[in-house]
Amino acid sequence: MIQRLFRFRGGIEPAPHKRESSAAPIRPAPLPPKLVVPLIQSSRGAARTIVTVGDKVLKGQCIGEPEGAGGTAIHAPTSGAVTEIGRYPMAHPSGLASLAIVLESDGEERWITPEPLDPAHASREELLLRIQASGIVGMGGAVFPSHIKIGKDAAIETLVINGAECEPWITCDDRLMRERAADILAGAKILCLLNGARRILIGIEDNKPEAIAAMTAAARESHGGGEAGVDVEIVPIPARYPAGGEKQLIRVLTGIEVPAGKIAGDFGVQCFNVGTAHAVCRALAHGEAMISRIVTVTGNVERPGNYEVLLGTPISSLLALCGVRPGTDRTLMGGPMMGFTLPSLDAPITKGSNCIIAASPALFPPPPPEQACIRCGTCAHACPIGLQPFELYWASRAKRFDDANRYHIFDCIECGCCAYVCPAHIPLVDYFRFAKSEIRARDEEQKAASQARARFESRLARLEREKAEKAARLAAKAAETRASLAAGDAALIAAAVQRTQAQSPDDATTPPDPI
Amino acid sequence: MFAALIVMTGIAIALGAALGYAAFHFKVEGNPIAEQIDAILPQTQCAQCGYPGCKPYAEAVASSEAEINLCTPGGDDGARKLAELLGREFKPRGVTVEKPKTVALIDEQTCIGCTLCIQACPVDAIVGSAKQMHTVVSRICTGCELCLPPCPVDCIALVEEPRTPQNWRWKYPVTGLKVVA
Numbered sequence: 001m002i003q004r005l006f007r008f009r010g011g012i013e014p015a016p017h018k019r020e021s022s023a024a025p026i027r028p029a030p031l032p033p034k035l036v037v038p039l040i041q042s043s044r045g046a047a048r049t050i051v052t053v054g055d056k057v058l059k060g061q062c063i064g065e066p067e068g069a070g071g072t073a074i075h076a077p078t079s080g081a082v083t084e085i086g087r088y089p090m091a092h093p094s095g096l097a098s099l100a101i102v103l104e105s106d107g108e109e110r111w112i113t114p115e116p117l118d119p120a121h122a123s124r125e126e127l128l129l130r131i132q133a134s135g136i137v138g139m140g141g142a143v144f145p146s147h148i149k150i151g152k153d154a155a156i157e158t159l160v161i162n163g164a165e166c167e168p169w170i171t172c173d174d175r176l177m178r179e180r181a182a183d184i185l186a187g188a189k190i191l192c193l194l195n196g197a198r199r200i201l202i203g204i205e206d207n208k209p210e211a212i213a214a215m216t217a218a219a220r221e222s223h224g225g226g227e228a229g230v231d232v233e234i235v236p237i238p239a240r241y242p243a244g245g246e247k248q249l250i251r252v253l254t255g256i257e258v259p260a261g262k263i264a265g266d267f268g269v270q271c272f273n274v275g276t277a278h279a280v281c282r283a284l285a286h287g288e289a290m291i292s293r294i295v296t297v298t299g300n301v302e303r304p305g306n307y308e309v310l311l312g313t314p315i316s317s318l319l320a321l322c323g324v325r326p327g328t329d330r331t332l333m334g335g336p337m338m339g340f341t342l343p344s345l346d347a348p349i350t351k352g353s354n355c356i357i358a359a360s361p362a363l364f365p366p367p368p369p370e371q372a373c374i375r376c377g378t379c380a381h382a383c384p385i386g387l388q389p390f391e392l393y394w395a396s397r398a399k400r401f402d403d404a405n406r407y408h409i410f411d412c413i414e415c416g417c418c419a420y421v422c423p424a425h426i427p428l429v430d431y432f433r434f435a436k437s438e439i440r441a442r443d444e445e446q447k448a449a450s451q452a453r454a455r456f457e458s459r460l461a462r463l464e465r466e467k468a469e470k471a472a473r474l475a476a477k478a479a480e481t482r483a484s485l486a487a488g489d490a491a492l493i494a495a496a497v498q499r500t501q502a503q504s505p506d507d508a509t510t511p512p513d514p515i
Numbered sequence: 516m517f518a519a520l521i522v523m524t525g526i527a528i529a530l531g532a533a534l535g536y537a538a539f540h541f542k543v544e545g546n547p548i549a550e551q552i553d554a555i556l557p558q559t560q561c562a563q564c565g566y567p568g569c570k571p572y573a574e575a576v577a578s579s580e581a582e583i584n585l586c587t588p589g590g591d592d593g594a595r596k597l598a599e600l601l602g603r604e605f606k607p608r609g610v611t612v613e614k615p616k617t618v619a620l621i622d623e624q625t626c627i628g629c630t631l632c633i634q635a636c637p638v639d640a641i642v643g644s645a646k647q648m649h650t651v652v653s654r655i656c657t658g659c660e661l662c663l664p665p666c667p668v669d670c671i672a673l674v675e676e677p678r679t680p681q682n683w684r685w686k687y688p689v690t691g692l693k694v695v696a
Contacts (some may be wrong), residue, residue, distance in 0.1 A: 040680075094683040430688035437684040444682075449558035452657050455638040456560045456568055 005234055005254040010384040011240045012417045014168050014337070016207055022171040024305040026179055026447070029295075029321060031105055035077050035312030036088045037063065038100040042137045042145045044070030051103060055082045058112040063101055066132055072145045075136040075289040077310035080105040088346075091315065091333050091353055095343025102241050103312065108317040114287030118192045127194055127284065134283035135290045139275030140244070141334065143352040146276055149265075150194045156266035159197035160253055161188050161277055163204040163211060164237060164244035167335030170355040172294040173274050175306040177204065177211035181218035184274050185232065187281030189222075192230050195270055199231040201253045202274075205239040206386040212236050241337065242415040246271045260385075260411045271398055275354075295324045295349060299332070299357035309349050315356055316345040324358050332357040336364060337416040371424040378430060379418035385411050389418035389428050396435035402440065404435045412436075414477040548601075550575035555596045557585060560637035561659030563587040568637060576601070584608045588659075606667075617673040618656040623648050625670035632662035632671060 040046045047064030048071075057063055057076040064074035069117045083104045084347040087097035117130050140162060161184070165173040177184060188200050202219075204212050212234060237243055237252050247258045249271060256267045264271055275293065282288045291311055295318065298304040302323030309318060319331065332339040334355055341359075379389035387408060395403035412432050419428040528674035554575035564570035575581035576597065584594040584606045591607055598605035621632075621641075628646040642657040643649030650673075651662075662671050676682070 061608050092680040092683075093685070094678070094680055096678055096680050096683055098680055228536055430685070433685040434687050441682070441684055445557075448657075449556075451655065452558040452560060452638050453553070453569065455640075455655065456558070457570070459637065459639050460568075 003233065003253075004251050004255075005235070005237060008243070008251040008384055009386055010382045011242060011248075011418060012420050014241055014420065016239065017085055017169045017298075018171050018174065018207065021296050021304040021306060022208075024303075024309050026294055026306045029307040029309045029313060029318060030315050031107065031310065032313050033105060034083075034314075035076055035103040035105065035310060036100045036314065037077065037079075037103060037312040038088070038090055038098060038348060038350055040098055041074055041091075041135065041311075041351045042070070042072045043143050044145050044148065045072070046099075047071055047074045047135075049085055051082045051085075051101065053084060056080070057082060057103070058110050060112045060114070060291055062133070062289070066135075070145055070148060071132075072137055072147070073085070073133050073289070074101075074224055074311075075135055075291050075348055076103060077291040077312050078103065078105040079108050079110040088095065088348070089344045091342060091347035091350060093340040093343070095347075095393060096269050097491065100277065100312075100348070107232070108507065112335065116287040117284050119193055119284055124194060127190070130284060131280065133289075134279075136276065136279050136283055137290075137351050138273055139279060139293065139351065139354070140246075140273035141338070141352050141354060141404065143350075146272070146280070146382050149270065149272075150191060152195075152265050154195070154265040154270075155182060155268055156195040156197045156270050157199070158254060159188060159195065159269075160191050160250055160264075160271040161200060161274055162244055162246070162249055163203040163208075163215070163274045165208070166205060166241045166244035167337050167355075168241070168298050168494055169298050169337050171298075172296045172306050172354050174208045174211050176294050177208070177274055177276060178214045180278055181214040182222070183285075184215070184277045184279040185222050185276055186285060187277035187279070188232075188272070189230060190280050190284055191270075191272055191277060197230070197270065199233065202232070202234045203237050203243075203249050205233065205243060207239040210400055221357055241417065242413070245384065245413055245415060247251045247413075260408060262422055280388070290351060293349070293353070295350060295353055296355040297358075298355070300325045300328045300360040300363055301358050311368040312344055312348045315342065315353075316350055318349065318356060319358060322358075325360070327360040327362065329361060330357040330359050332359050337399050337420070338414060339403060366455040367427070368425045370426050373424055373426055376423060378421045382417040382421040384415060384417060385413060387412055389432075392417055393426060393428050393431050399435075399438070401439050401515055405439060409435055409439070409462050478503075519671060522533070528675075546574065546577050549574045551599060551600060552576050555589070555600065557588045557593065557657075559588045559657040559659045560598040561588060561661060562637070582606065586612070589625040600639070615675050617658040617675050619660075619671050620652045620674045621649055621651055621659065622672065623650065625668050627668055627670075629667060631665035631667065635661045635665045637661060 005483045030307060045068050048067045049063065050065050051063045053058060057079065059076060061076045062073050062078050067074050080103050080359050082101060084102040088100040089095050089097050119127060120421060128151045136146045137143040138146060163173055163177050192200060202215055204215065215234045219234055221494050235253055242248055243252055246264065250269050252267060256269060258264050278292050292308050294306050296306050297318055302325060304322060305380045307318065331342045331345060333342050333353055334340065336357065373390055373393060375390050383389055391407045392404055392409050394436045395407060409432060414429050416429050422428060555569055556569040556573055558569050560568045562568060564572045566575055576583055583601065583603055585598040585657060586593050594608060595605050626648050628643060628648060630645050632649060633641045633643060637659060638655055638657055640652045641649055641662065642652060658673060660673060
């Protein structure tokens with residue numbers, strides 16, 4: 001069926017650089033002796049450790065329970081012993097440390113007994129719980145907990161599976177679709193069961209013909225299985241960055257433009273990455289929790305390619321596997337458009353790490369010096385959201401954060417199109433990230449201040465009340481004493497009068513002589 | 516002429532009645548200026564301005580009793596905002612170095628459970644009871660330092676909030692200087 005495609009506004013067409021790493025099949029990365037599994041693996045919450053130092057764990061065993069509704073579980077990527085629970089540097093632009101479980105592998109890779117869950121015979125709640133307990137988060141990079149997204153009670157018509165992979169250099173989704181198309185489809189169908197979608201649209205950029213062919217073949221095969229009700233379509237879409245952005249892909253495939261402040265679910269569409277669909281299938285049909293992911297290692301290396309990497313594997317060991325060529329001056333995590341320079345190569349691979357790029361000045365020349373913005377508007381043409389990056393730039397640069405908010409800085413997806421096209425070579429996204437984190441911090445401060453104000457006022461009120469209560473208590477006590485005294489006095493006087501009257505009445509009437 | 520007088524008097528009476536009614540029925544509770552000032556103040560309740568809290572200081576500023584630059588945690592930035600709000604002239608405090616946000620931490624080994632710090636805390640951020648160990652709820656603590664002087668055993672210290680990937684901020688982009696010669 002030929003489907004009408006739509007266009008999102010803006011966008012760029014950078015050199016894809018996909019061939020370097022897409023040729024070789026996915027290889028399993030060797031088991032490192034030590035794995036560092038961070039407790040924070042989702043954007044909405046951390047896990048709580050349920051193991052202690054010295055515990056022996058099996059591969060796939062839960063080592064961190066989900067904390068709160070937004071948390072997702074974490075699992076032992078291999079069998080071995082827990083040697084430490086401590087702070088380790090993370091794959092984060094700050095390079096700051098956060099809490100992680102350190103696992104020493106015993107090299108046996110002994111699995112915990114898997115407990116598959118048949119989606120056809122399980123209730124929706126059971127499936128959602130299993131997704132949470134299997135630690136499944138969005139694999140596209142946002143690491144949003146999948147059980148929350150799929151568990152929303154929205155009337156969903158269309159499930160969009162994101163295989164666009166628009167960012168240059170990255171090919172992990174490409175290889176996944178080529179090699180594990182059937183699992184992706186099975187996962188997508190489970191997601192359909194959960195959200196009630198009637199059709200699946202799998203959007204793949206047309207620069208990945210092999211992936212399109214593999215997915216089409218898998219769809220034809222599974223359709224032959226006689227599954228009724230869900231209509232699967234593989235849709236090649238024009239390669240244009242950032243077609244793999246959620247809202248952009250939905251726009252291209254369905255024509256729906258999701259407005260600011262709304263989510264796709266409000267319009268009957270939900271979008272999941274191919275990696276997420278694959279993980280859902282592994283978790284339910286095979287009972288395997290999320291303990292590994294496909295990572296593209298490319299750039300200035302001898303053997304670029306895709307590896308199935310256990311979570312917690314140090315990035316340095318992955319790079320050593322591929323042979324970093326001389327001349328590499330920094331290492332990027334994520335693609336060249338949206339990724340960041342890793343401050344430390346000891347950081348572990350997490351659920352959101354899709355690509356490691358060894359960067360050299362030859363591959364990624366340092367940007368020419370920044371020049372003044374002349375408001376040419378090129379960035380506004382390239383912005384896929386329809387923002388005005390130059391206005392945002394002026395506001396952020398001058399730290400006029402209210403203005404930045406007025407120009408909707410929080411709708412910016414930091415895709416980097418504006419900085420890519422800027423003729424003055426201004427690192428626009430850096431400014432936006434700075435402004436966003438400042439605004440977030442300011443909002444936090446405001447929240448803390450209003451909390452402090454409320455607590456201060458309630459304390460004053462309490463002190464007032466206590467003072468009033470104390471005064472009232474004292475007054476009551478005083479009145480009581482006075483009353484009892486008064487009563488006592490009257491009795492004393494009466495007794496004295498009686499005594500005197502009992503004596504001679506003459507004595508009582510004539511007072512004794514004072515002398 | 517007589518008619519004009521009657522008309523003018525009538526208008527005056529009608530408007531006066533309307534104003535009187537409005538003054539009575541649409542009366543604004545509290546002092547709106549003080550509220551606006553209070554919203555700018557950092558709410559540490561530290562009393563370093565000489566008033567027992569942010570609200571009292573806001574009221575004093577609103578009634579022109581106090582200078583606008585007495586707030587130490589607010590710093591020059593806060594004073595500038597107040598100057599802008601009130602149309603007064605900005606006076607620098609001289610404090611330009613921004614102090615990092617700190618929270619109080621009780622050394623629980625040394626604490627003797629005297630409850631003096633609990634009574635001093637303006638936001639009730641310290642929990643504990645007589646002869647029991649006290650502790651600070653760091654999420655609520657404003658770092659006002661009011662608990663420091665009453666402590667008889669000096670077991671309270673102010674510590675900087677640890678930087679985590681969650682509260683870390685991106686730096687202001689700095690571009691290298693161009694070598695021209």
